[in-house]
Amino acid sequence: MKREKYTGYFGEYGGRYVPEILIPALDELNAMFIKIAEDNEFYNDYYSLLTNFSGRPTPLTYAKNLTEYFGKGKIYIKREDLNHSGAHKINNVLGQGLVMKRLGKTRAIAETGAGQHGVATAIMAAKMGFKATIYMGEEDVKRQYSNVFWMKQLGAEVIPVETGAATLKDAINEALRDWATNFDTTHYVLGTACGPKPFPEMVTHFQSVIGREIKEQIMTLEGKAPDRIYACLGGGSNAMGAFNEFLEDKNVGLIAVEAGGKGSNTDLHASRIAYGKGRVGVSQGYKTLFLQDDDGQMKDTWSISAGLDYVGVSPIVAHLSDINRVRALAATDNEVIDAFKLVVSKEGIIPALESTHAFAGLFSEIKNTKSEDILIVNMSGRGDKDIFNVGEALEDSDWKKFVIERGEQYAD
Ligand SMILES: *Cc1c(COP(=O)(O)O)cnc(C)c1O
Numbered sequence: 199m200k201r202e203k204y205t206g207y208f209g210e211y212g213g214r215y216v217p218e219i220l221i222p223a224l225d226e227l228n229a230m231f232i233k234i235a236e237d238n239e240f241y242n243d244y245y246s247l248l249t250n251f252s253g254r255p256t257p258l259t260y261a262k263n264l265t266e267y268f269g270k271g272k273i274y275i276k277r278e279d280l281n282h283s284g285a286h287k288i289n290n291v292l293g294q295g296l297v298m299k300r301l302g303k304t305r306a307i308a309e310t311g312a313g314q315h316g317v318a319t320a321i322m323a324a325k326m327g328f329k330a331t332i333y334m335g336e337e338d339v340k341r342q343y344s345n346v347f348w349m350k351q352l353g354a355e356v357i358p359v360e361t362g363a364a365t366l367k368d369a370i371n372e373a374l375r376d377w378a379t380n381f382d383t384t385h386y387v388l389g390t391a392c393g394p395k396p397f398p399e400m401v402t403h404f405q406s407v408i409g410r411e412i413k414e415q416i417m418t419l420e421g422k423a424p425d426r427i428y429a430c431l432g433g434g435s436n437a438m439g440a441f442n443e444f445l446e447d448k449n450v451g452l453i454a455v456e457a458g459g460k461g462s463n464t465d466l467h468a469s470r471i472a473y474g475k476g477r478v479g480v481s482q483g484y485k486t487l488f489l490q491d492d493d494g495q496m497k498d499t500w501s502i503s504a505g506l507d508y509v510g511v512s513p514i515v516a517h518l519s520d521i522n523r524v525r526a527l528a529a530t531d532n533e534v535i536d537a538f539k540l541v542v543s544k545e546g547i548i549p550a551l552e553s554t555h556a557f558a559g560l561f562s563e564i565k566n567t568k569s570e571d572i573l574i575v576n577m578s579g580r581g582d583k584d585i586f587n588v589g590e591a592l593e594d595s596d597w598k599k600f601v602i603e604r605g606e607q608y609a610d
Contacts, residue, residue: 203235203399204228204231204232204235204396204399205395206228206394206395206396206398206399207395207513208398208513208514208516208517208518209516209517209520209521210478210485210517211478211484211485211486211487211513211514211516211517212395212398212484212485212486212513212514212517213394213395213480213484213485213513214394214395214483214484215394215480215483215484215485216374216394216483217374217378219378220374220377220378220381220394220483222381223377223378223381223386224394224395224396226301226381227297227301227385227396227400228395228396230297230300230301231297231396231399231400231403232396233300234296234297234300235400235403240296240300243296244292244293244296244404244407245407247292247296248288248289248292248407251282251292251325252281252282252283252288252289252292253280253281253282254281254407254411255411255415256276256277256278256280256281256408256411257277257280257415258274258275258276258277258411258412258415258416258419258574259274259275259277259545259547260272260273260274260419261273261274261275261544261545261575263544263545264540264541264544264545267540267544268561268564268567269569270564270565270567270568270569270571271425271564271567271568271569271571271572271573272420272570272571272572272573273560273573273574273575274416274419274424274572274573274574274575275545275547275574275575275577276408276411276412276440276574276575276576276577277577278408278436278553278576278577278578278579279547279548279549279550279553279577279578279579279580279581280580282321283314283317283318283321284550284579284580284582284583285314285318285550285578285579285580286405286408286435286436286439286578286579287314287315287318287389287435287579288318288321288322289404289405289407289408289439290318290389290401290404290405290435291315291318291319291321291322291387291389292322292404293400293403293404294306294322294385294387294388294400294404295322295323295325295326295328295387297385297400298326298328298385298387299326301385303328303383303384303385304328304329304383304384305328305329305330305331305380305383305384305385306319306322306323306328306329306330306331306384306385306387307330307331307332307333307373307376307377307380307384307385307386307387308330308331308332308333308373308386308387308388308389309332309333309334309366309369309370309372309373309388309389310332310333310334310338310345310366310369310389311334311335311338311365311366311369311504311505311507311508312338312342312345312504312505312507313334313338313342313344313345313346313349314345314505314579314583315387315389315390316332316334316345316346316349316354316356317345317348317349317352318389319332319354319387319389320332320348320349320352320353320354321352322387323352323353323354324352324353324354329355330349330352330353330354330355331354331355331356331357331376332349332354332355332356332357333357333359333369333370333372333373333376334346334356334357334358334359334369335358335359335363335364335365335366335368335369336358336359336360336364337363337364337365338364338365338366338369339356339358341504342504344583357372359371359372363498366508367482367496367509370482373386374386374483388401389401389433389435390432390433390434390435390508390512391405391433391434391435391438391512391514391515392433392434392482392484392486392510392511392512392513393482393483393484394483394484395484398434398484398512398513398514399514401435401438402435402438402439402442402512402514404439405435405436405438405439405442406438406439406442406443407439408436408439408440408576409439409440409441409442409443409444410443412424412427412440412443412574412576413443413444416572416574420572422572423444423447423449423450423572424444424450424572424573424574425449425450425451425571425572425573426450426451426452426453426560426563426571426572426573426574427440427441427444427450427451427452427453427573427574427575427576428453428455428556428557428559428560428573428574428575428576429441429453429454429455429556429575429576429578430454430455430456430503430506430552430553430554430555430556430559430576430578431454431455431456431471431506431511431515431526431555432457432468432505432506432507432508432552433508433510433511433512434454434511434512434514434515435512436576436578437454437512437515437524437576438512438514438515439576440574440576441454441518441524445518445523451525452518452523452524452525453524453525453526453527453559453560453563454471454515454519454524454525454526454527455526455527455528455529455555455556455558455559456468456469456470456471456472456473456506456526456527456528456529456555457469457499457500457501457502457503457506457507457528457529457555458472458473458528458529458530458531458533459499459500459501459502459530459531460500460530460531461530462475462528465497465498465500466500467499467500467501467528467530468489468499468500468501468506468507468508468509469526469528470487470488470489470509470510470511470516471487471511471515471516471519471526472526472527472528473528475489476488476489476511476516477489477490479494481496481509481510482510484510484513485513486510486511486512486513486516487510487511487516488509488510489509490509496509497509501531502531502534502535502551502587502591503534503550503551503552503554503555503584503587505550505551505552505578505579506552506555527559527562527563529554529555529558529559529562531591533558533561533562534551534554534555534558535588535591535592536558537554537557537558537561538551538554538557538581538588539592540557540561541554541557547577548580548581548582549577549579549580549581550577550578550579550580550581550583550584551581551584551587551588552578552579553575553576553577553578553579553581554581556575556576556577556578557575557577560573560575585597
């Protein structure tokens, strides 16, 4: 599984397809990434920041009740929900913050869809003394106002983007425009393992802390590597984070679970790989499998979880799927809600709806599992933020009464 590093290509995917004006910024970043990627001193600074500020290492929790409930396999949960800000995204932004320092930049910009990456970036900027500007589609600003509120309290400027459909891809375009104009002072903090070289590899590098810890923890607990690791797949950063350290160990099955939405016979999903619906294309600065129509226009996607609702996918994951190193599944919204109820009631853990896709993927395969198989779910984040979506899906009447009606009252 050894591959050439730093080429920016993964099979036929990846690359750097950007306006010429962005080339100097990407060249500078790429040179710095190559420098720090194998620098132990940098990595120690990075890990001690994660330890002190974000609570790493995160535990690998034995899911005793789920294990007994199924009576097959032995299930462990990697607890990225216990990071500061409640998800794995902080691992990447703190790493990029240290890169910014090395580059002498003083201003961070980022795009955000659901707002989680925007909040993580605003936290990093506040902690490290940078200015921050977050681009967010106007529609998303309205849908996710609580995240916008925290970004502002953290000192970030939030710019609502009104162009196009006023969602994530329009915010990405605006952020790239800003970067092209201001790159002497500004770093673009990309939030997932996508985008032009070196972002897919750099984000994977920082998120790989997840897999490094898993490797050590499972050795201590079980004395062997896991049989399978499940992670949800949006852009691909938590999945690559969990998988990267195991790529060369062929006995470890790596399973990425996409948003199956309303199912494969509809357009209401965000499954680029498992449903076989993604087509190779170039957009947002890189080449990968995108959900697009016959004319190459990006399609609208759907998922019950905002974080998996993305048209593209990490070029690294697309390649690993082509060569059968990563297997992709999709979990539908209904399967996710069932899995959510089970995890919450059996384990006393509230997973993010994104992360619940990884659980649903595992549960769908539990029938074919041997009793001694060691199974790990990478729980990318906590689910408190999803109260509105879960409440609606469960049609809980008290929830309607107290949350919706109170919300409407506030809105007046
Ligand atoms: C953003 C997010 C994801 C999806 O992003 P990836 O880059 O695919 O990991 C998954 N889980 C949580 C909790 C998120 O916040």
